[in-house]
Amino acid sequence: MRRLAVLMAAVALAAGCTSSSGDPAPAASGKSSPTTLRVLAGSELEDLKPILDDLRTETGVTVQLDYAGTLDGAQAVADGSAGKKYDAVWFSSNRYLGLLPEARTHLRTQEKIMTSPVVLGVKRSVAQRLGWSSKAPSWAQIAEAAAARKFSFGMTDPSASNTGFSALVGVAAALSGAGDALTTADVTKVGPRLKTMFAGQTLTAGSSGWLADAYVKRATGKSPGAPVDGLINYESVLLSLNATAKLPEPLTLIYPSDGVVTADYPLTLLDSASPSARDAFTRVVTDLRSAERQKAILDATRRRPIEPTVPLPEPLKSAQLIELPFPARRDAVDALLSAYQNEIRRPSRTVYVLDTSGSMKGERINGLRAALTGLTGADTTLTGRFARFRAREEVTLLAFSSSVKAPVTVTVPAGDPDAALARIRSAVSALKADGGTAVYGALDRAYDLLRTSPTTDGPVTSIVLMTDGENTSGPKLDDFRTSFAGYPAAQRTIPVYPVLFGESRESEMNQIATLTGGRTFDAHTDSLTTVFKEIRGYQ
Numbered sequence: 001m002r003r004l005a006v007l008m009a010a011v012a013l014a015a016g017c018t019s020s021s022g023d024p025a026p027a028a029s030g031k032s033s034p035t036t037l038r039v040l041a042g043s044e045l046e047d048l049k050p051i052l053d054d055l056r057t058e059t060g061v062t063v064q065l066d067y068a069g070t071l072d073g074a075q076a077v078a079d080g081s082a083g084k085k086y087d088a089v090w091f092s093s094n095r096y097l098g099l100l101p102e103a104r105t106h107l108r109t110q111e112k113i114m115t116s117p118v119v120l121g122v123k124r125s126v127a128q129r130l131g132w133s134s135k136a137p138s139w140a141q142i143a144e145a146a147a148a149r150k151f152s153f154g155m156t157d158p159s160a161s162n163t164g165f166s167a168l169v170g171v172a173a174a175l176s177g178a179g180d181a182l183t184t185a186d187v188t189k190v191g192p193r194l195k196t197m198f199a200g201q202t203l204t205a206g207s208s209g210w211l212a213d214a215y216v217k218r219a220t221g222k223s224p225g226a227p228v229d230g231l232i233n234y235e236s237v238l239l240s241l242n243a244t245a246k247l248p249e250p251l252t253l254i255y256p257s258d259g260v261v262t263a264d265y266p267l268t269l270l271d272s273a274s275p276s277a278r279d280a281f282t283r284v285v286t287d288l289r290s291a292e293r294q295k296a297i298l299d300a301t302r303r304r305p306i307e308p309t310v311p312l313p314e315p316l317k318s319a320q321l322i323e324l325p326f327p328a329r330r331d332a333v334d335a336l337l338s339a340y341q342n343e344i345r346r347p348s349r350t351v352y353v354l355d356t357s358g359s360m361k362g363e364r365i366n367g368l369r370a371a372l373t374g375l376t377g378a379d380t381t382l383t384g385r386f387a388r389f390r391a392r393e394e395v396t397l398l399a400f401s402s403s404v405k406a407p408v409t410v411t412v413p414a415g416d417p418d419a420a421l422a423r424i425r426s427a428v429s430a431l432k433a434d435g436g437t438a439v440y441g442a443l444d445r446a447y448d449l450l451r452t453s454p455t456t457d458g459p460v461t462s463i464v465l466m467t468d469g470e471n472t473s474g475p476k477l478d479d480f481r482t483s484f485a486g487y488p489a490a491q492r493t494i495p496v497y498p499v500l501f502g503e504s505r506e507s508e509m510n511q512i513a514t515l516t517g518g519r520t521f522d523a524h525t526d527s528l529t530t531v532f533k534e535i536r537g538y539q
Contacts, residue, residue: 154203160537206537468502
């Protein structure tokens with residue numbers, strides 16, 4: 001998006017493997033003593049495991065990847081916590097990191113490893129019907145078609161995933177007509193046009209991988225959600241979907257005529273890395289940028305090689321790519337993300353089904369209170385700011401123990417949200433632990449509260465289920481399956497996002513997620529605060 005002087009001066013890393021202090025990076029040493037390079041990475045890099053296994057054999061370096069979202073990673077770098085645990089970071093882009101002064105001080109060197117533009121993939125029949133197979137449309141034409149409901153699409157939440165982030169910036173830059181890096185004034189001007197476009201978005205997610213999987217499940221009838229006409233995602237993900245032959249109809253990749261934003265996957269050394277880690281970093285980079293390894297990455301992941309001597313296959317070779325400018329100021333990006341969450345996207349409607357049984361006493365109920373209170377604005381971290389309850393959002397707290405409690409529903413207004421958020425905080429603080437666990441009675445009640453049929457023009461509706469134990473009261477899982485089968489078709493499109501916590505039955509929670517088209521989130525290793533923020537990308 002805004003890749004101008006601030007980014008160049010701030011990150012100053014893209015030109016080659018040079019340190020922020022101006023010292024040259026350690027010379028490549030080939031294979032030497034075994035060592036581990038600890039890397040905080042984007043989850044989409046999981047597909048590099050076979051490549052990194054081969055790299056370990058060649059270089060002696062084990063690249064250990066731990067995964068985090070784009071803003072989570074930026075937060076960890078900015079507050080210094082990443083440097084205490086990792087030697088390097090590896091996300092699809094450093095653009096947002098480059099706009100954070102507190103993050104830039106922790107970055108030492110970077111090397112781009114591969115690229116993949118964020119583009120639109122639509123069903124072949126839809127592309128032909130819209131005339132996009134023969135001539136690439138502009139983002140304005142795509143926005144007009146989506147606003148007129150001529151096609152529907154899925155995209156990740158731009159506050160949680162780089163694909164959604166890159167797409168939002170690219171669309172905003174193209175529609176603004178500014179011809180330069182986006183400003184806060186451009187965001188205000190382009191907001192209404194973006195709102196009409198995103199009314200056509202019928203599928204959201206917190207990660208590009210889950211989005212692609214959800215698209216396939218809907219297309220093949222393995223998920224209760226309605227099929228979607230297209231996806232905004234990495235070129236590599238869309239090509240990989242076509243290659244699986246799982247789709248009833250292949251996707252036509254659309255490269256908008258006015259440009260795209262491209263992920264360049266810079267492997268970036270942290271300033272806190274030890275001399276041995278710096279040497280390992282150089283060995284890894286040297287191997288990854290070799291022509292042989294670049295070809296292997298292309299073949300395995302369909303990401304474009306950074307090494308120019310590696311030939312591109314079709315359709316990559318003939319695709320015309322124009323790079324859109326990235327905003328040069330953080331305030332413009334933050335204004336765009338805020339506008340998307342509170343004004344542009346469809347509003348959210350969520351029922352939080354909350355276990356308050358006796359086993360939740362003490363730290364567990366306190367952790368639940370803290371997680372929900374954080375979503376009311378108490379969490380002022382980078383990730384917390386964009387995970388808070390949004391304007392126009394309807395929030396229902398449905399507590400249960402041996403029986404289901406009275407629901408508390410609050411709608412956050414588009415104007416001053418303080419009073420509404422205070423009501424949510426008050427309801428959260430009143431949660432008390434006692435009694436048994438009526439999981440499925442509460443889940444039935446949640447669906448009853450959402451009886452109004454969801455529509456493609458209505459809010460993004462979902463249920464979050466948090467329980468720390470087995471069901472001990474009321475209906476069982478089989479009873480819920482029977483109830484669910486009897487819901488109207490529109491009701492069955494509402495996903496449940498169960499949170500694995502305490503002694504909850506993982507197998508049952510996974511079955512609920514599969515049945516409803518949701519996914520499970522694991523709070524055994526992460527705090528409830530972290531998990532509840534992650535779920536926000538799917539709501």
